[in-house]
Amino acid sequence: MTLTPIEIIAIGFVVFSATKIAVMFIKPTAWYAGPAGKFWSVPAVAYPGIIALGAVVLWFLLQELTITQVLAAGVFGFLVYMLDMTPYTGKLFGTIQKDIESGTNILTKNWIGTLVWVGLMVWALWEIFVR
Numbered sequence: 001m002t003l004t005p006i007e008i009i010a011i012g013f014v015v016f017s018a019t020k021i022a023v024m025f026i027k028p029t030a031w032y033a034g035p036a037g038k039f040w041s042v043p044a045v046a047y048p049g050i051i052a053l054g055a056v057v058l059w060f061l062l063q064e065l066t067i068t069q070v071l072a073a074g075v076f077g078f079l080v081y082m083l084d085m086t087p088y089t090g091k092l093f094g095t096i097q098k099d100i101e102s103g104t105n106i107l108t109k110n111w112i113g114t115l116v117w118v119g120l121m122v123w124a125l126w127e128i129f130v131r
Contacts, residue, residue, distance in 0.1 A: 004064065005063055005064065006061065006064055009061070020036075051112070051116075054116075058070065067120065067123050067124050068127050068128055071120060071121075
């Protein structure tokens with residue numbers, strides 16, 4: 001049986017997610033004190049890692065899908081992610097509000113993500129309306 005790139009990505013996601021859920025049930029502190037916590041807590045490590053992984057995944061997705069399809073599927077993934085984040089929105093928004101009140105520009109603080117999102121949005125709109 002030959003797997004497509006999208007099937008390989010999905011299997012990797014299932015294995016990663018199942019591992020995280022299992023660890024969170026057994027010993028939640030192990031997840032955040034272990035490699036995952038160390039990775040996420042250091043932006044200088046997290047940003048390049050996320051960008052590299054994202055680029056590889058996007059490249060494989062684009063072998064079978066258009067950027068429009070990728071972004072549309074991303075909306076579903078975002079909504080599922082928000083189910084997990086909803087219990088923490090008070091703390092998250094509180095932190096963001098403190099940054100705004102202290103004069104921090106949220107878009108420049110998150111310039112890498114903002115740049116990626118703007119690029120993907122322009123690309124999708126170009127694909128839909130120009131191409």
